[in-house]
Amino acid sequence: MKDIMKQGAETTENGGVSRRKFLNYAGALAGAGLLIASCSKDPDPVPSTGDALNLGSNDEGLLNYAYLLQQLEAAFYTEALKRKFVGMTHTEIGIFTAIRDQELAHREILKNHLGTAAIPTLETDFSSIDFNEKNSVYAKAKQFEEMAVAGLNGICKLLIAVEHLVLLSKITAVDARHSSLINDFVYFGSFSEKADTNGMEVPQDPQSSLDVTRKFFKREISGIYLPKY
C-alpha cells in the first residue's frame, strides 16, 4: 500500500511523466518490451498539451487510455449503486455490484501495471445521466461497455509489448461479457449486435474513441501523442 501511495504522489499533476523518467522506469522495472515500446516512435520535439491531461505516447499512452476507460466504468457503476434507480431489483444490485468490482479490479491492476507512468484519478462528469431513471442508467451502461470493448480492442491492435497485449486481452474479454449481458438486459438477444459481417467486434482507434470518452470527464484530456492506426 505504501509503495502505491508513493507511486501515485510521483505522478505529475498533468500526468505527463517526463520521457527520461519514464525510460528510467521502463529500464529498471518493466523489461525490454516496454523499453522498445517507448523508443520506437520518439515524439520530438514535444509540443505542449497546455492545461489538458496528456495521456502519453506509445504503449504507455495506450495503457493510460485503457486505464481511463476503466476509471470511467468503475466510477459509473459505483455511482449507479450509490444512487440506485427506482425499482432496482436484488438481482440487478447483485449484478451491478459484481460488474463494479470487476471494473475496480481492472482499474487498479492497470494503475499498478503503469506504476509511475499512470495518469492521476480523474473526476468524472455524469451530468448527462439521470441515475434515478432505469432506462438512462442502462443506456449509459450499454454505451460505456461497448465503448470500452471497442476502445480496448483498438488499443490491442496498436500495442507493441506482448505483456501489455496479454493483460489487455484478458480485460477486454471480460468487458465484452459485461457488454453482452447489458445488451441482453436492454433487448434480449442483442448480445453480439455490434459484430460486423465477419463476426468481429468493430474496434475503435484511440483518437476517435477518446472523442467520446473525454465528454465524461471534467478535465480536458489530450491524446495527441497516442499511436494512430
Place this chain on the structure above:
Amino acid sequence: MKFAHILNELGNTNPETFEKTEGRRSILKSFGSKLALAVVPLAASSVFNKAQAKTTDILAEAIVFALGISYMQAAYIREGLAATGLIPADAKGDFQKMLDQKDKHIAYWIYYLTKTNNTVPTVPTYDFKAKNALPDVFTNYATYLTLAHALEDVGVRMYQTSIKNLLTNKAFRSDAVNMMTTIARHAAHVRLLRRNLGGSDIMPWITGTNAYSIVGEIQKAYQGEDNTMQSKSNAEGVNGFAISFDAATAAFDEPMGVADANAFMSKFIKP
C-alpha cells in the same frame, strides 16, 4: 471489403526480406516482420503464389490453434440445432446467430491459410457425449448449455493464446482480438440462457474454476482460471479495495495454452 487491409499488409511485404528468409522462415513470418527497408510493393497475389507451406510457422500455428476451437464450437451448435426438441424455439435464433458468426470466423482463417499455402486442418469427428460421460448432451437442454458455455469459455481462452502468438502481425492479431470478444459475448449469452433456465446461479463471467458440472471432461475447461495474479499485483484485495477472490478471478479471462486446450478438446474428438 473487410479483407482489404490484410491484403495491403501482405502487399507491403518486402520482397528482399521475403527472398532472404524463404526456406528458413515461412512467408507468414515475414509478413509480421515488415522491416523498414526500401520497399517495392509486391502485388499480393504474387506473394501468395510464391508462398511456401510451412505449418510450423508460429503465425500459421496460432491460426490453426484458434481454428481448432472454432470448428468445435460450430459443430456443437450445428448438432444442437439439428437435435429435435433440444433447443427451445425462442432460443434457436440466438444459436443460429452465434453459429453464423463462428462460420465467419472459420471462413476467414481458412481464407488466409489457403492464400498463404498453409495446410487447412480437416474438421475432426466429434464425440460430444465424451464416451458417454455426457449421455444426455443432445436431449437435455441444461446439459447442452453447460457444455456450450464450456466450449465458449475455452474459445475465449484459446484465442487469447493465439492473440499473443500473432503479436508480430498487426492485422491478424487485431482480427483475432475482435473475434475473441465476439466469442466472449457468446459465452456470456449462453451462461445467461443457463441461468434463466433456473436451478443455477451461474453468472456471465468465469468465477474461479467453477464449471457448474461435476463431469471431469467439462471441468478441464477451467484449469488455471483461479489465477488472481495480474501483471505484478494480486487482484484479490488490490490496493486495499474489497475485491473478493470471486471478483478477482472473474475480472480476467486467462489464456489457455496448448497442453490444457488439448486435454480439454481431446475428450470430445474421436481418435
